[in-house]
Amino acid sequence: MDDLRFTDPEPRIHPTADLKTCRLGRYTAIAERVVLREVTVGDFTYFERQAEGIYASIGKFCSIAANTRINALEHPLERITTHKVSYRPNEYFRYRGIDAEFLERRRRKHVTVGNDVWIGHGAVILPGVTVGDGSVVGANAVVTRDVAPYTIVAGAPARAIRSRFAPEVAERLRALEWWNWPLERLFEAVPDMQTLSAEDFLTKWA
Numbered sequence: 001m002d003d004l005r006f007t008d009p010e011p012r013i014h015p016t017a018d019l020k021t022c023r024l025g026r027y028t029a030i031a032e033r034v035v036l037r038e039v040t041v042g043d044f045t046y047f048e049r050q051a052e053g054i055y056a057s058i059g060k061f062c063s064i065a066a067n068t069r070i071n072a073l074e075h076p077l078e079r080i081t082t083h084k085v086s087y088r089p090n091e092y093f094r095y096r097g098i099d100a101e102f103l104e105r106r107r108r109k110h111v112t113v114g115n116d117v118w119i120g121h122g123a124v125i126l127p128g129v130t131v132g133d134g135s136v137v138g139a140n141a142v143v144t145r146d147v148a149p150y151t152i153v154a155g156a157p158a159r160a161i162r163s164r165f166a167p168e169v170a171e172r173l174r175a176l177e178w179w180n181w182p183l184e185r186l187f188e189a190v191p192d193m194q195t196l197s198a199e200d201f202l203t204k205w206a
Helices: 100-108 167-176 183-195 198-205
Strands: 018-020 035-041 052-058 111-113 151-154 159-163
16 A cells, blocks of 8 residues: 555454454454454454454444453253254264254344444353444443444443433434445544544534
């Protein structure tokens, strides 16, 4: 990239990270011992150390803290055992393959994380959950149901604490979709992100 304002957009992946069948956007960063399986990661999103994710779509500009679990492993409660001997018997026996039906059941419970989401340290997102744009998941929260955009949730199970902004402001921010702006526009907007209120930012940039 010729423009000296911008750094190298290639994803930064720590050598101890373990990724399989993932798609990473520009400026993404994957830290130490992160494990991702079939995860799409949007531009500028970063994972801190020892985070895990599977069967998920992550938006742009997400901040994902250490020791988080996105789409935490599900076990078959309806079977006589919850142990993986029933769905991954290949780890113990020859001629007994992975339970393809259970694997597809897991894949169908895809997790979707919107744009500009902050997932706090140690938080767990359970299968099938959608976390809306601009929301915040508190440290050690266990998210069992969908999170509305620009909502702060915390606890186990996670419950709404408050909204980040008034509803009309949140709706205007979602409509603005600043996370999709070109790099040149983002570069110019950063000082106002640092100093202006959400309302004043919208007045200037919407």
